[in-house]
Amino acid sequence: MWGVLGRVKPIQRGLRTAWTPSRNWPYVPYATELLNLRPRRVLPFQPHHPKSSYCSMVPLAQDKYRLPVNVQPTHYDVTVFTDLNTLKFGGFVNISLDIHEETSAIELNVKDLDLGSATVYSDGLQSEQLQSGQTIDKDQQRVTFTFPQALPTGSKAQLKVAFNGLLRDSMTGYYISTWEQDGQTKNYALTQFEPTDARTAFPCWDEPLLKATFAITMVSHADTVNLSNMPAISEKTYQPGATQDTPELSKLLSSLPTEHKWKITRFQTTPPMSSYIVAFANGPFVYIEQKVTMPLSGKTVPLRIYSTPDVIHQTAFALDVAARVIPIYETVFDVEYPLPKLDTLVASDFDAGAMENWGLITGRTTALLLDPAKADINAKKNVAMTQSHEVAHMWFGNITTMRWWDNLYLNEGFATLMGEVIIINKIFPEWKANSEFISDHLSSALTLDAKLSSHPIEVECPDANHINQIFDALSYSKAASVLRMLCDYVGEEKFLKGVSLYLKKNLYKNTVTNDLFEGISAATGVDTVRIMDNWIKKQGFPVITVTENANGIHVRQDRFLETGQVDPKENETIWSVPLSILAVDSNGHASIDKSAILEEREKDIAFDTSGSFKLNAGTVGVYRVRYTPERLAKIAAEAAKPDSIFSLDDRMGIMYDAVALTKAGLCKVSDTLTVVDLWSNEKEYLVWSTLSETVNSLIFTFWESPQTVDLLRAFLRSLFVPIVKRLGYKYSADEPTDVTLLRTLAISSAVSGRDQGVIDEMRSRFAHYMETGDDSKIPADLQATIFVSAVKYGGPAEYEAVIKIQEKPKTPTARLAAIYAMGSTQDTALLQRTFDYILEKSRDQDIVYFFRGLQSNNLAKKKLAVFFKDNYATLMKRFEGNFTIKYLVSVSFGALSSKADCDDMETFFKDKDTSKYNMALAQTLETLRTRVAYIERSSDDLNDWLKKWEKRSKL
The missing domain is CATH 2.60.40.1910 (Immunoglobulin-like)
Known part of the structure; x- marks a missing residue:
């Protein structure tokens, strides 16, 4: 999955979104430390259960959180109907079982479904039984069916049960999404099962270790399109009264409303797979297609990307990226892509960034749509890296899968490294993905892991109800960083050879940490199991x-x-x-x-x-x-030379280390600013980006000290306004990527520094748009900066204009830029309208964008915390079970900076059930306490340096 937050960037570098984990929202200056606030729950790991090879993977103390091991599924026949008018779905499932121990009870996962009476056929008894009892455990999300006769050890059985449910706008399970056509709201349905929501769509063994094959049959309105993991093998219109294959299907069809024509779509059976990557969707989808010849098998694999008709013209870039990377993955892993197709579905409502369902990737519009005529470079990076990340999962995660969620990083850390660095660098070398990894992932991972409230990469997580909390910068970014470090140490070629050995040894199996490192050890001759043990299993660095x-x-x-x-x-x-x-x-x-x-x-x-x-x-x-202060000064001076021995990546690391050591009180803030000032002749965009982050982080931290902030803004102007004057405002399609990115960074940093000339230029461009409706003076790379400037320094007219853009955007990035702008107003009445809009009109997937826009507005920081507290019950109900709630906690309070704010926050949460976001809460509180100490310790030193700089600058 692409993490919910996805790729993390300051707004000065352009508005970028993604997974989001991956992690998917763009980032506002300055919140690097806040973006990684994810929760921790530490529980002791117990000795293994001694029963069987399957049991041996299940800790004894976790039995209450894990399904019994006496029965195991091998195959599912799932038939599901979808009624997009009544927002109902249902069907029946026929599950083939291996009975490992004699039992008269079968226990599996279910949530929010109405179940019929179950029957079980046993080949050992040569008979079918109707359930004698059915017990639902809502807390553990399970159902237990009991039967009159025990099923014999070593026998095989088939469990049948019907189910019905409602299509909710939950963005989890099998849910409803909406889009507009000719002014009318239309519905379609799709799934999001990771980590534990397959059980909300059909009864199943919803644990990654319990792999099985799946044969999906969908019944739907005849004028809609059905999609699933595998290709359709048949599709026919239902003729009332016609004989069907099974009595269950006949009964289901006869119960459907007769005002619609219905059709039946059957899909090929999948390879063995975990329930969380099962997927299906139903709606008015259209598609574009490419075919790719795979290098190992020579097979032609069709790649399609589906969406609603209104946005299909923005899907070509994501499809092209998939077509370019999938053969590279097959070559690098030396393992054939096992499915006969790969589809991608763009969703209007999506909780995460994107999801690696096997054969049917799904993702939000900001992660997959791109209008080439209106796209900035960061939007292209976002879409390309999202798609590459998810395609990596087709091998790493889908063919070979972690045994339990404590090894989530095996999926996500590796997909991050492969998808966003190694493979993407092969097709877009001009993006300098390896260098950008330092800011996108390494820095954010170290920021989170520098907290006592972080967690190990391999994190104990016995209770599936808390898995959402570990989709964070440690499972994604730190894991990828540790793997990247190992790759550099042993050499990329040997590293990838080891990964290939790991995959081949564990095809269609489940693995733990040592399985991966044993493969790399075999390929390299290096004892990577020993070297990596503490990096993976211990907290911190x-x-x-x-x-x-x-x-x-x-x-x-x-x-x-x-x-x-x-x-x-x-x-x-x-x-x-x-x-x-x-x-x-x-x-x-x-x-x-x-x-x-x-x-x-x-x-x-x-x-x-x-x-x-x-x-x-x-x-x-x-x-x-x-280093010692003397050595750091020498290193900084060497790094400032045009012919320095220190590379781009070295210079980025020097600055990030200096900032982190400053916050920790191990280095003076004045020393760090001296390095920034010394590097004012830097040429590389990514180094300038770290300099911008450094100064903006201080503005973000000291926001309640106006005189300090004014001097910091003046310093920021001195750095970036000369670059604006040198590069100007005109973008050229044939200019180097770094020039485009540096221009965007310089302009947005000058706006952050409140340079009046640059602000006036931004406002004039939006004014032209308001007067004429012509947006040609709003380059895609400056869209966010222009929108925010227009609203922040404008009034009701500009605010109304961005609302209209937000509600009917030409591109997904235009929507996000407008959302940020709505949070930037300095008019208290308009600010209240933004808060009201969040409650009454915002799409659920967009709420964190609204919160981040407000968090960047000094006028709104404290109001946002009050808003969260006043609407706590509403927000908890609205986002129950989503990834979103933990981010709302961290963003709502994460910009505060006083001891009184910390105390007030602790008091508010004291009587709340924080189990769904306890990690985010602990990390946010730790961040605030650290910030308070940092401000107290550094204020005098910072102000002294700024006053001396001001005097020098006036000479």
Whole structure:
């Protein structure tokens, strides 16, 4: 799945959305530390159950959270009808079972369904039985069917049960989505089962380990389109009275409303798969298609992308990306793509960013739609990386699947690394995906993991009701960062060979951490199981403190916390740290020692320190590096040179480390700003982006100190207005990607710095649009900046204009830009209208965009927290079971900065049931407390530096 938050970017770099996990909302300055606020629930892991090979994978203490192991499904025949008029669905399921132990009870998952009476046929008894009892456990989301006679050990059985449900606008399970055609609201239906919502669509064993094959049959209105994981093998219109294959199907068809014509669509049987990647959809879909010849099998695989007719013209780019990456994945993994097709479905309402259902990827409009004539580079990156991420899952996650959700990172961390770095770099090298990974993933992962309230990558999560909380920057970004570090250490070719060995050994099976690292060890000859153990299973990461001596350097590792203070009990882990030392010898020759590894608390390393040197060359390691102030000054000066030995990736890492150490009190904020000032002649867009983030983070943190913020804005203007003047406002299709991105960054940073000339230019472009309806002066790359500037410095007319754009946008990114703009108004009456709009009109999938827009507005920060508290019951009911609620908690309170705010927040949640968002709550509170301490500790130093800078700038 693409994480809900997806790719994280400041608005200065352009409005980008995605998964979202992946993680899917664009980011407002400055909230890097807030974006990764996901919850933690630590429970002890117990010894394995000793019964069988399946049982041995299930911890004893978790039995109440896991289904019994005496019965296991092998195949499902699922028949489901969909009535888009009455918003009802239902059908029946026939499940083939292996009986491992004698039992008269069958227990499986179900939620929010009305069930008929179950029957079971046993080949051991040679008879069919009607249930003698049916018990629903709503808390554990299960049903237990009991039967008069016990099913014999070693026998096979078939369980049949009918079910009925309602199509809700829940964005989970089998749900309803809407779109507009000719001014009328139309319905269609689709599924979102990950992690535990297949049980809301049909009774099933809803755990990833319990793989089975699935044969889906759909009954629907004759004028709609049915989709599922596999291709359709037959489709026919239902003729009333015609004989059907089974009595159950005849009964179902005879019960359907007669005012519609109905059709029956049967799909091929799937390979063995987990229930969470089963998918089906019904609606008025249209499609475009490409065919791809696969390199291993030579087979031609059709790729289609489906959507409602109004947006099909924006789907070609996502389809093209899928067609380009799927053969590369087959080659890299050396494993054939096993399905006969791959479809993608664009959804108007979607909780996450996108979802890797096998053979039927689904995702929200912002993650999959792109109008080439109106698309900025960041939108292209978002769509390409979303699609590449999900296609990676067709192998890593779908063919080979984690045994339980505690190994979620095996799916998501690897899809992030492959989909957003290794493979995407092969088709879009100009995007510098490996470098951008540092800001998109490594930095955000380390920000979250620097908290006591973070969690290990491999996180205990026995209760399926809490799985949503671990779809976070640790399961995605830290996992990908650790894998990237390993890939760099052993070499990409050997790393990918090891991954191929892992997949081949575990085709259609379920795995745990060691299975992956055993494959990589076999390919590399490196004991990666030992090296990676603490990175995966322990919370946190180290800071490497570097001091110099006569023979070289002394290095020491300690756990890094954002507070800068580590209790000895929190500093027990020793990581195996690849140091990757970049050094220049006395002859001026630079080299990188990738063999150096720190596997103890501290040690000496001999080399010539008379020249420049830096640890963590290429910023590949998952750790911070702390130098003496004198050495940091030398490194910063070297990095400022046009011919510096420090690469783009090195310079990004230097700045991110400096910022993190500053927040932790291990470095002065004045030293960090000195580096920013020293690098004002930088050429690379991504380095400028880190500089913008650095200054904007201070504006975000010190927002309640107007004089400090005014000076910070002046400093920001001094950095970026000259770039605006040099690059201008005109975009060219044939200019280098970095030039386009730097122009956008400079303009939006100048607006953040409140440069009146740039603001006036943004407002004049929107004014032209309002007067003429012509948006030609609003380039896609500046859309968000122009909309926000127009509303923030305008009035009711501009506000009304962006509402109209938001409600009838030309592109998904236009909608998001307008949503942000609605939150930026400085008119209290218009601000209240935005809050009212959230409750009365906003789509559920868009609410976090509204919240983030408000969070970036100083006038609205505290009002947003009050709004959340006043409407808590409404919001909890509205987003029950979604990924969204945890983000609402972190965003609503995450911009606050006083002890009184912390105390008030703690008081509010004291009597609430926080089980669905307890990690986000703990991390938000920790962030606020750390921020309060940071402000108290750094204010004088920051103001002194800014006043001295102001004097220098006036000379």
